[in-house]
Amino acid sequence: MRIGIDLGGTKIEGIAIADDGGERLRRRIAAPRDDYAKTLGALTGLVHAIEQELGVQATVGVGIPGTMSPATGLVKNSNSTWLIGRPLAEDLPRLLNRPVRFANDANCFALSEATDGAAAGAAVVFGVIVGTGTGGGLVIDGRVVTGANAIAGEWGHNPLPAARGIESPGPACYCGRHGCIETFLSGPGLARDYAESGGAGGGAIVTAQEVAARAAAGEALAGAALARYEDRMARALASVINILDPDAIVLGGGLSKIDRLYESVPRLWRPHVFSDRVTTRLVRAMHGDASGVRGAAWLWEAHDDQRRTR
Numbered sequence: 001m002r003i004g005i006d007l008g009g010t011k012i013e014g015i016a017i018a019d020d021g022g023e024r025l026r027r028r029i030a031a032p033r034d035d036y037a038k039t040l041g042a043l044t045g046l047v048h049a050i051e052q053e054l055g056v057q058a059t060v061g062v063g064i065p066g067t068m069s070p071a072t073g074l075v076k077n078s079n080s081t082w083l084i085g086r087p088l089a090e091d092l093p094r095l096l097n098r099p100v101r102f103a104n105d106a107n108c109f110a111l112s113e114a115t116d117g118a119a120a121g122a123a124v125v126f127g128v129i130v131g132t133g134t135g136g137g138l139v140i141d142g143r144v145v146t147g148a149n150a151i152a153g154e155w156g157h158n159p160l161p162a163a164r165g166i167e168s169p170g171p172a173c174y175c176g177r178h179g180c181i182e183t184f185l186s187g188p189g190l191a192r193d194y195a196e197s198g199g200a201g202g203g204a205i206v207t208a209q210e211v212a213a214r215a216a217a218g219e220a221l222a223g224a225a226l227a228r229y230e231d232r233m234a235r236a237l238a239s240v241i242n243i244l245d246p247d248a249i250v251l252g253g254g255l256s257k258i259d260r261l262y263e264s265v266p267r268l269w270r271p272h273v274f275s276d277r278v279t280t281r282l283v284r285a286m287h288g289d290a291s292g293v294r295g296a297a298w299l300w301e302a303h304d305d306q307r308r309t310r
């Protein structure tokens with residue numbers, strides 16, 4: 001049995017997945033915000049509650065916002081700021097009395113979709129979450145690639161390729177740079193672009209979902225904003241294809257629900273990819289919001305279980 005935990009900023013979700021891949025149980029609790037000690041207590045309590053209910057001991061994998069610094073072993077790059085600089089990778093295994101695997105939540109998303117989701121069976125999978133921000137994760141041959149700096153897949157803070165006009169230097173990003181891919185491809189990025197083009201006239205805040213709905217209903221300004229979004233996503237993903245040459249790119253997050261992306265973006269990325277043919281598939285996440293917690297469970301693979309019990 002595998003337990004996966006998705007440690008979010010507002011909620012902590014736990015799942016139990018049996019060896020056949022079937023989901024046995026799912027639990028969700030509120031995340032104790034701004035309190036590391038209570039977060040540890042919530043995590044251990046959730047694991048123990050799941051094990052008690054199922055009557056088994058399980059492996060534990062945890063998806064976290066941010067990553068473990070390879071240099072210090074401490075949490076870094078987390079928007080749950082109360083985790084930054086904390087020895088979570090030391091404290092949780094001690095409290096649970098077993099090894100625990102950790103990965104960035106976007107990496108867990110990619111692992112879930114590569115294991116038994118939209119990219120099942122694909123050798124090289126790039127997972128992209130387009131929502132509040134723009135996350136990315138890389139899985140090769142069923143394993144998460146973490147990288148020397150533990151930032152593999154963090155494409156959102158690269159500059160938008162082939163930027164032109166108002167794209168350069170582009171909007172300021174919270175990371176301190178300008179024109180990051182995230183400032184264009186996140187939900188707030190699409191909403192801002194629509195507003196700046198004269199959409200949403202009265203100044204009311206229009207969400208990315210609303211922009212997509214208006215485009216589908218035939219509103220010209222929304223359609224133009226979505227067309228710019230597609231072209232930018234195509235350029236951004238073409239540079240990923242040139243480096244990783246993935247078999248599949250999986251989209252998750254709120255903006256992955258926009259149907260036309262799956263037809264338009266692969267058509268638009270062709271001229272930017274250094275190949276006469278592009279067979280990379282762009283697919284929608286199969287497990288939706290559950291991919292993070294499922295991928296955390298899959299951080300322990302079948303052959304790991306065998307090694308552990310020998």
Ligand SMILES: [Zn+2]
Nearest residue numbers: 157173175180
């Ligand atoms: Zn940035």
